[in-house]
Structures are given as structure tokens and as C-alpha cells.
Amino acid sequence: MKVAELQFQLHHTHHHQHQQQKQNKQNETAQMCRKIQLSVADQLSPPIRSDSADDCDMADEGEEFFVPPLNFAVVDNGIFRSGFPEPANFPFLQTLGLRSIIYLCPEPYPEANMEFLRSNGIKLYQFGIEGRKEPFVNIPEDTIREALKVVLDVKNHPVLIHCKRGKHRTGCLVGCLRKLQKWCLSSVFDEYQRFAAAKARVSDQRFIELFDISGLKHLPMSFSCSKRIR
Amino acid sequence: MKVAELQFQLHHTHHHQHQQQKQNKQNETAQMCRKIQLSVADQLSPPIRSDSADDCDMADEGEEFFVPPLNFAVVDNGIFRSGFPEPANFPFLQTLGLRSIIYLCPEPYPEANMEFLRSNGIKLYQFGIEGRKEPFVNIPEDTIREALKVVLDVKNHPVLIHCKRGKHRTGCLVGCLRKLQKWCLSSVFDEYQRFAAAKARVSDQRFIELFDISGLKHLPMSFSCSKRIR
Numbered sequence: 001m002k003v004a005e006l007q008f009q010l011h012h013t014h015h016h017q018h019q020q021q022k023q024n025k026q027n028e029t030a031q032m033c034r035k036i037q038l039s040v041a042d043q044l045s046p047p048i049r050s051d052s053a054d055d056c057d058m059a060d061e062g063e064e065f066f067v068p069p070l071n072f073a074v075v076d077n078g079i080f081r082s083g084f085p086e087p088a089n090f091p092f093l094q095t096l097g098l099r100s101i102i103y104l105c106p107e108p109y110p111e112a113n114m115e116f117l118r119s120n121g122i123k124l125y126q127f128g129i130e131g132r133k134e135p136f137v138n139i140p141e142d143t144i145r146e147a148l149k150v151v152l153d154v155k156n157h158p159v160l161i162h163c164k165r166g167k168h169r170t171g172c173l174v175g176c177l178r179k180l181q182k183w184c185l186s187s188v189f190d191e192y193q194r195f196a197a198a199k200a201r202v203s204d205q206r207f208i209e210l211f212d213i214s215g216l217k218h219l220p221m222s223f224s225c226s227k228r229i230r
Numbered sequence: 231m232k233v234a235e236l237q238f239q240l241h242h243t244h245h246h247q248h249q250q251q252k253q254n255k256q257n258e259t260a261q262m263c264r265k266i267q268l269s270v271a272d273q274l275s276p277p278i279r280s281d282s283a284d285d286c287d288m289a290d291e292g293e294e295f296f297v298p299p300l301n302f303a304v305v306d307n308g309i310f311r312s313g314f315p316e317p318a319n320f321p322f323l324q325t326l327g328l329r330s331i332i333y334l335c336p337e338p339y340p341e342a343n344m345e346f347l348r349s350n351g352i353k354l355y356q357f358g359i360e361g362r363k364e365p366f367v368n369i370p371e372d373t374i375r376e377a378l379k380v381v382l383d384v385k386n387h388p389v390l391i392h393c394k395r396g397k398h399r400t401g402c403l404v405g406c407l408r409k410l411q412k413w414c415l416s417s418v419f420d421e422y423q424r425f426a427a428a429k430a431r432v433s434d435q436r437f438i439e440l441f442d443i444s445g446l447k448h449l450p451m452s453f454s455c456s457k458r459i460r
Contacts, residue, residue, distance in 0.1 A: 065414040072417070074304040184295040187302070194303075194424055 071166030078157030301396030
């Protein structure tokens, strides 16, 4: 019931926002980032059915429960991370009021997910980073840098960063963000390992360590915990 | 340098806030919670020295880095979790602009930590839950319920929840919060296990599963991701 109310509010808020909005050319990120500006449907879309109860072992009392995506977590104010969102996760994602999603894999976004973005007016920034296995991992530094600029831009918040499992590619991007927030490297690695667990890669941590943040330090970080003064 | 600026601002903001404020009697939580309302020192306290660089292997370029406490993470808007904060973590904690700390152990708070609270005008809510080992674990449900009320009260935000390692007692409290947020149990356990790792306890997860949230559902949860509509 809560989910249904939520969808109703979302539709009313966003319905007339970007009708047939044209995709803006963004020269800087064009080469490495496929930014897809979705137009919100003219008609009220049918509410996305909540599949959460089906996937959940707690559906007693006839209530519906939210199913966060695999490896979901709050990174900072208005910044979230996770593995690949399934349709069962959509009702939960709606509660976040997302304005954009940063998707770090080269594979095309599934139609069900595209439809979710369209009906909720969520922008998709796709940075196609190959998910290679060690020792052939080669996270492209320039791509991570461009993705970081999208993360840092509060106009994109609330934003969800995800790849396939929310471990390696997402872990690298969040790790570089922590460096910008001036976190000690041991704390950055501790967080990386918490999500990667048994799949933690030395090469990813080496990438984070060597990642040069000097070109990004001038960017505003108003979202950050580190700037939130009472 | 950023740390010094921050401290300066914090002092100016909080200096005249609660001079010699008397401790309020809170009947409801009095039995299980030792709430300590700290008065802010009349004199500007000497800025807490940043020890972060000493503890950090990343202190190049003469910069100082932040050292988040063990197992630190963002739980939700204005709610954080961690293990026991050491003096090396104080500069980082200052960046969060904390209004209160929920401490879940029976041991007295160390003097260095008390001094940190005093000089930053942070309230301490202590709920003394014994850190017993399996199979003798017995998390007191009433205490967790009272702690949850403190977590849910936005007047206490930003709030840091911590115990010793940020795994069991903190994990139980956050787990019960997730139930209130209507997270699916499997997702609640997934998060619990991410922080407890090799020390995950079936008994803690059983406690979370059996925890009765019906008496708390009426409380407002304005902080929650689940209510943040764009």
C-alpha cells in the first residue's frame, strides 16, 4: 500500500517535467559515457508491480517488503551503490527518489530496467568498463575520472552507482571517491573489501591507490559528509 | 588545513549553544539508558590534534587524511555506524557534524572520548548491552527498542551508533531499524553479515528476525531513504 502511494506521488511530481526532452550533447563525456536522457511518458505509466513479496521470506501479515539490490549501501548523502538491480528491487529503488543511475558495464541495459528509468524520470549514465578477471584487469582511469565527475555533480543526486555485483567496478569508483574525500587508504581498502569479500582484488586496490585525484580536487563536493557542518 | 578550518567553524557554531545546560530527566529511557547531556566548555577548547596522518599510510604531499572508525558506514540520512572511535578518528567524526552518539556497551566512556563530546557539543546515549559470546548471547529486546527510539528521533541527527567492533550490538540495532524500514529479511541479514564477516552470529540474526516492531511502527521516520521523495 505504501508502495502504491509512493508511485502515485512520483508520477505527479515528474509527469510534466521533461516531455520529449532532447538528448543534450555532452562533448566531454561523449566518448566514454553513453548518457541517456529519458523522456517521461506522456501517459501515466501503469504502476510497476511490486515483486518484492515473492522474493522475500518475510512476507507475513500480508505486508509487502522492500528488496534492496544485491550489495546495496549508502555511500554518502544522495549517493548509493549496489549490484545489478532486478525488477524485484524496483519498488525499493523508487523509495530513493533517484535522479540518475551510473552503470559501469558495457552490456546494454535490459528493457525492463529502461522502462523503470523512463517511468520514473531517471537519467542513465553508462560507462562501459569491461569486467575482466585478474590478472587481466585493466580499469580505465579516464573512464573512472569521468564517472566521478557525474557522481560529484549534485544535480545528478540522488544517484545510484552499480555494475554487475557491486564489488569491483563499483568498488573502484567508490574507492576513488573516498580518496577525494581524503579518507586514509587503509579505510578505503577496508570498505572495498567489505563489499568484494572473498572476491577482493589486489589489482583494484592498486588502481585506487595509484588513481590521481589532483585534477578533481577543484570540484565542489557539497554532497559530502565531510562538508556537512551543522 | 581543512581540518583546522572545520574545527574553527564547529567551535563558533556550538560555543554558546548549551552553557551549563542541566541534564533533563527522561523517565521513559532512564532505566536502561544513561543519557549524558554535555555542556560545551565556556572557553574555546584547544583544537583536537589530528592524529590521522600518523595512523595512515597515505600521508604524502604533506596533506592530512581522515581516518574513519573501524567498520564505519552510512546507514541512512543522518545515521552512521562504526566500531569504537579512537582519538585518531576524531577529526573525521568532526566532519559529520554529529549531534549525538549511541553507545551500546556497559563499559564507561573513556575520558578522551568524553572530552571530544564536550568540545563538540555531542550528546551521549549509553545503552549498556553486555557483549557476551555465543551461545550465551542475550540481546535485551527492550534496550534495543529504546535505542531505536533515539535513532528514529531526527532531533538527535546526525547520530553515530557504535559498540566495540561495530559488528554484533550495532548490527542488531541496525538490523531492527531495517525491519522498520520494511527491508526484506534476507537483505537485512546480508547487511549484518557484511559487517560481522567471519564473526556473524546466527543468534543475532535470530534476534533480528524475532524482534517485534509493531510498537514502533507509529513513530515518524522522516530521516529514512524510504520517505525521500524528490
